[in-house]
Amino acid sequence: MNIVDLLNIASKYPFIGAFVTFFIGFLFMPFVIKFAKKKNLVVRPNKRTSHNGTVPNIGGLDIFCSLLLIFVLLLIFNTLSLPFFFGFCLMFIIGFIDDRLVLSATWKLVGETLCAFFLIVWAGIRITSLYGIFGIYELPLWASYIISYFVFILIVNALNLIDGIDGLASGLGIFYSLFFGIWFYLVGENYYALFCFALSGSLLIFFLYNVFGKSNRKIFMGDSGSLMLGYLMTFFVIEFLKINAEHSISESYHFSAAPAAVICLLFVPLFDIFRVAFTRIKKGISPFSPDKNHIHHLLLGLGLKHRQVTFVLLGVTLIFTALAVFGRNLNIYVIFAMALLIGYLLIFLLWRIVDKKGQENATSNNN
Numbered sequence: 318m319n320i321v322d323l324l325n326i327a328s329k330y331p332f333i334g335a336f337v338t339f340f341i342g343f344l345f346m347p348f349v350i351k352f353a354k355k356k357n358l359v360v361r362p363n364k365r366t367s368h369n370g371t372v373p374n375i376g377g378l379d380i381f382c383s384l385l386l387i388f389v390l391l392l393i394f395n396t397l398s399l400p401f402f403f404g405f406c407l408m409f410i411i412g413f414i415d416d417r418l419v420l421s422a423t424w425k426l427v428g429e430t431l432c433a434f435f436l437i438v439w440a441g442i443r444i445t446s447l448y449g450i451f452g453i454y455e456l457p458l459w460a461s462y463i464i465s466y467f468v469f470i471l472i473v474n475a476l477n478l479i480d481g482i483d484g485l486a487s488g489l490g491i492f493y494s495l496f497f498g499i500w501f502y503l504v505g506e507n508y509y510a511l512f513c514f515a516l517s518g519s520l521l522i523f524f525l526y527n528v529f530g531k532s533n534r535k536i537f538m539g540d541s542g543s544l545m546l547g548y549l550m551t552f553f554v555i556e557f558l559k560i561n562a563e564h565s566i567s568e569s570y571h572f573s574a575a576p577a578a579v580i581c582l583l584f585v586p587l588f589d590i591f592r593v594a595f596t597r598i599k600k601g602i603s604p605f606s607p608d609k610n611h612i613h614h615l616l617l618g619l620g621l622k623h624r625q626v627t628f629v630l631l632g633v634t635l636i637f638t639a640l641a642v643f644g645r646n647l648n649i650y651v652i653f654a655m656a657l658l659i660g661y662l663l664i665f666l667l668w669r670i671v672d673k674k675g676q677e678n679a680t681s682n683n684n
Contacts, residue, residue: 360373
């Protein structure tokens with residue numbers, strides 16, 4: 318059996334990719350943790366963290382290594398392009414440097430912009446249609462570049478900022494990868510499905526170490542992992558939008574409201590980044606200023622544990638995904654309005670609970 322036969326089998330049964338990357342990640346993880354501790358690539362407790370002791374924060378390295386074999390196979394058969402791979406590697410390097418040196422928001426944006434150039438301009442992976450939003454369908458090239466760049470920066474930073482507690486970013490990543498993997502498989506895009514399942518396998522081994530690992534085996538994803546995740550998720554989103562815009566697939570799996578479906582799927586990190594930025598601006602501070610106002614911080618403030626918060630937000634994601642699937646052929650504005658309404662109701666309810674708990678604590682302290 319040669320490499321061609323192996324790739325044909327993998328493309329026919331793309332879920333095999335999850336087992337391959339999980340196994341590779343499982344083998345590499347002990348070495349990654351040992352390397353991180355030896356080189357002092359760790360996070361120590363501070364006012365913005367809730368862990369004890371020093372924890373390695375280069376989990377992205379394990380994710381990167383576990384995906385390399387799949388990348389090589391797809392590159393050999395021209396399923397993925399070299400510019401796409403270069404952008405992916407550069408995103409990993411930027412995240413790795415940030416984990417070590419803590420780059421400013423400006424320098425991170427510069428690095429992300431360069432990665433966006435590799436993906437959108439050089440590799441040609443870009444949004445080509447607005448699906449009739451504002452009466453616009455096919456986009457001119459300049460508009461395609463601008464909108465694709467905005468979507469790229471938004472998704473990358475939303476997933477980067479949501480990575481604040483154990484298992485949340487990786488859990489969402491697994492959910493998103495499985496959704497896109499299953500959909501790509503159903504519409505006959507088996508190589509893309511293989512890629513998605515491979516990512517889910519590499520994220521799963523990290524998730525187990527991150528959420529269930531004991532103190533000496535625990536590891537954080539770091540920016541090297543969350544930025545890579547945002548890069549790959551942008552790729553999946555754009556391909557999802559492009560395939561649906563071409564309308565070349567079975568009606569059973571077609572999403573005529575694909576942009577709204579994407580917003581529903583990524584609603585938790587997208588809604589959170591806009592809500593936090595608006596709250597900071599309203600207070601007269603920079604939207605890039607770090608704080609503990611993210612949705613996972615609010616849920617932690619209610620006394621929930623990291624695992625509980627992660628699974629609560631995964632449950633919320635499941636609800637919004639169901640809205641996307643069952644409303645896939647409804648009007649885009651209707652789906653978006655429904656998602657926004659549900660989101661505001663949920664956050665309003667959460668704030669009411671937080672305020673009530675704060676009043677109870679204040680009363681208890683006074684007594």
